[in-house]
Amino acid sequence: MTGTEQECDVVVVGLGPGGEYAATELAKAGLEVVAVDERLVGGECPYFGCVPTKMMIAAATALREAGRVSQLAGAAQVDPSWAPVARRIRDEATDDWDDAVAVKRLEDAGARFVRGSGVITGPQQVTVDGTAYAARRGIVLNTGTRPSAPPIDGLADVDYWTNRDVVRLTELPESIVVIGGGPIGCEMAQVLAQFGVRVAVVEVADRLVAVEEPESSEALEKAFTDLGIEVVTGASIDRVTRGGHGIAVHVDGRPLQAERLLVAAGRRNNLSGIGLEHVGLEAEARVLDPDERMRVADGVWAIGDITGKGAFTHMSMYQAAIVVRDILGQDGPWADYRAVSRVTFTAPEIGSVGLTEKQARDQGLEVRTATGDLGSRGWIASEPGLVKLVADAARGVLVGGTAVGPSGGEVLSLITTAVHAEIPIATLAAMHFAYPTYHRALQPVLQQLL
Numbered sequence: 001m002t003g004t005e006q007e008c009d010v011v012v013v014g015l016g017p018g019g020e021y022a023a024t025e026l027a028k029a030g031l032e033v034v035a036v037d038e039r040l041v042g043g044e045c046p047y048f049g050c051v052p053t054k055m056m057i058a059a060a061t062a063l064r065e066a067g068r069v070s071q072l073a074g075a076a077q078v079d080p081s082w083a084p085v086a087r088r089i090r091d092e093a094t095d096d097w098d099d100a101v102a103v104k105r106l107e108d109a110g111a112r113f114v115r116g117s118g119v120i121t122g123p124q125q126v127t128v129d130g131t132a133y134a135a136r137r138g139i140v141l142n143t144g145t146r147p148s149a150p151p152i153d154g155l156a157d158v159d160y161w162t163n164r165d166v167v168r169l170t171e172l173p174e175s176i177v178v179i180g181g182g183p184i185g186c187e188m189a190q191v192l193a194q195f196g197v198r199v200a201v202v203e204v205a206d207r208l209v210a211v212e213e214p215e216s217s218e219a220l221e222k223a224f225t226d227l228g229i230e231v232v233t234g235a236s237i238d239r240v241t242r243g244g245h246g247i248a249v250h251v252d253g254r255p256l257q258a259e260r261l262l263v264a265a266g267r268r269n270n271l272s273g274i275g276l277e278h279v280g281l282e283a284e285a286r287v288l289d290p291d292e293r294m295r296v297a298d299g300v301w302a303i304g305d306i307t308g309k310g311a312f313t314h315m316s317m318y319q320a321a322i323v324v325r326d327i328l329g330q331d332g333p334w335a336d337y338r339a340v341s342r343v344t345f346t347a348p349e350i351g352s353v354g355l356t357e358k359q360a361r362d363q364g365l366e367v368r369t370a371t372g373d374l375g376s377r378g379w380i381a382s383e384p385g386l387v388k389l390v391a392d393a394a395r396g397v398l399v400g401g402t403a404v405g406p407s408g409g410e411v412l413s414l415i416t417t418a419v420h421a422e423i424p425i426a427t428l429a430a431m432h433f434a435y436p437t438y439h440r441a442l443q444p445v446l447q448q449l450l
């Protein structure tokens with residue numbers, strides 16, 4: 001290979017939330033860190049994922065609340081406008097998709113930032129644009145994902161959007177078909193519908209958010225239908241064609257027409273072509289399965305979506321903190337995935353942690369479950385919702401739980417603590433639960449499990 005060679009302690013390839021954190025903390029600890037990203041420092045979350053989409057959801061939530069005035073408090077006139085949403089995303093969330101502030105933060109911490117595509121070219125060696133970086137301690141991989149397109153006839157011939165386009169919208173279409181009823185599809189479908197866009201969601205599984213409890217899917221589908229979203233589940237898409245004023249998605253022989261198409265049908269890991277074979281890994285591995293210290297080969301750590309442990313920012317950061325401890329020779333705790341939590345920020349918000357009932361049964365546990373509504377607070381606020389708890393009856397502890405409702409993601413924190421710390425159900429059921437809070441809904445459900 002021609003080009004230069006430079007030495008350092010650690011090369012971080014890909015600066016998603018975890019890679020950025022690891023590079024920053026290792027540099028602050030005094031290591032020579034080369035931090036490489038081909039796009040934007042911070043990755044998908046701040047520029048195309050969590051942050052801009054949650055800004056959209058904050059706006060949609062305001063509209064939803066305004067819509068409840070007629071039910072609870074008289075009358076309100078609302079004229080929705082996308083302009084403030086687009087402006088906030090451009091100016092406040094993404095700096096117009098410019099990462100100068102993030103690059104400076106990284107460099108201020110002492111890391112060296114290199115913009116370019118990193119490829120592993122040997123044990124402990126990464127090459128970027130002809131410069132080989134020899135990493136004395138090793139390589140951290142955090143290359144994340146990109147949107148993937150399902151193999152649907154005609155899809156490649158139409159102009160469709162992914163999450164990376166939706167976050168840049170300055171105007172909304174009149175109508176849209178969303179392919180995929182996972183978290184991205186559902187969050188975006190509901191935002192757009194709340195702003196008056198005619199929306200249809202097409203999902204191949206037999207329900208929305210199919211990894212969640214069936215009760216959650218049912219509650220979400222009702223909310224979607226109430227908002228006027230057309231939900232087509234168990235759908236088989238024959239083909240996509242250009243329609244009169246946009247596109248047509250042909251589902252089980254029926255054309256769904258819309259101005260625009262959003263594809264939110266899953267992600268592909270950015271692992272192909274990054275030279276995994278040079279460190280003894282399978283060249284075309286689709287996922288890297290790390291040990292409890294996030295090591296995937298000698299001198300190679302992997303974090304974030306590419307590990308398949310949950311495609312969430314908090315997972316990427318959690319794993320990054322482990323890598324930092326391992327590289328700095330500190331003690332654990334090492335990786336523990338019993339209480340992984342996630343929140344889908346729809347209305348109702350769906351928070352869940354640990355095992356679903358089905359997963360617990362599939363593991364052969366002595367499963368007991370209990371469900372309940374949102375109690376006094378739900379009735380007072382006129383908000384439907386539910387909580388469901390999954391217990392390992394043999395040990396008397398919770399192994400999973402779900403909270404669906406206006407604050408599902410916040411109520412979840414109590415369940416997450418219980419699963420993580422294996423607090424006995426008897427102890428939980430004997431707690432004080434402030435009245436009338438949403439989390440108080442857990443009390444009668446816990447008592448069913450005694």
Ligand SMILES: Cc1cc2nc3c(=O)[nH]c(=O)nc-3n(C[C@H](O)[C@H](O)[C@H](O)COP(=O)(O)OP(=O)(O)OC[C@H]3O[C@@H](n4cnc5c(N)ncnc54)[C@H](O)[C@@H]3O)c2cc1C
Nearest residue numbers: 014016038039043044049118144145304305311312313316
């Ligand atoms: C629309 C949307 C909404 C989401 N909402 C949430 C949410 O509310 N909560 C939540 O927890 N999670 C959410 N997620 C998921 C979250 O964004 C990811 O889990 C998170 O970004 C962590 O990803 P990561 O660390 O694996 O890397 P990513 O964020 O994917 O970043 C990977 C980085 O690696 C770079 N890269 C790739 N290959 C190379 C290479 N060869 N050389 C150099 N650089 C490379 C890329 O340019 C990128 O910057 C959302 C995702 C999407 C798409």
Ligand SMILES: NC(=O)c1ccc[n+]([C@@H]2O[C@H](COP(=O)([O-])OP(=O)(O)OC[C@H]3O[C@@H](n4cnc5c(N)ncnc54)[C@H](O)[C@@H]3O)[C@@H](O)[C@H]2O)c1
Nearest residue numbers: 150180181182183184185202203204264265266311343344
């Ligand atoms: N709030 C959050 O934490 C949040 C929000 C958005 C995304 N994310 C993360 O990003 C990841 C990606 O999200 P996503 O929603 O794109 O992916 P996903 O894989 O979770 O969901 C994609 C959905 O598309 C469906 N699908 C696939 N092919 C299809 C086809 N041909 N026709 C119809 N439906 C089809 C799948 O059955 C699935 O339900 C998620 O796994 C999640 O971890 C998290």
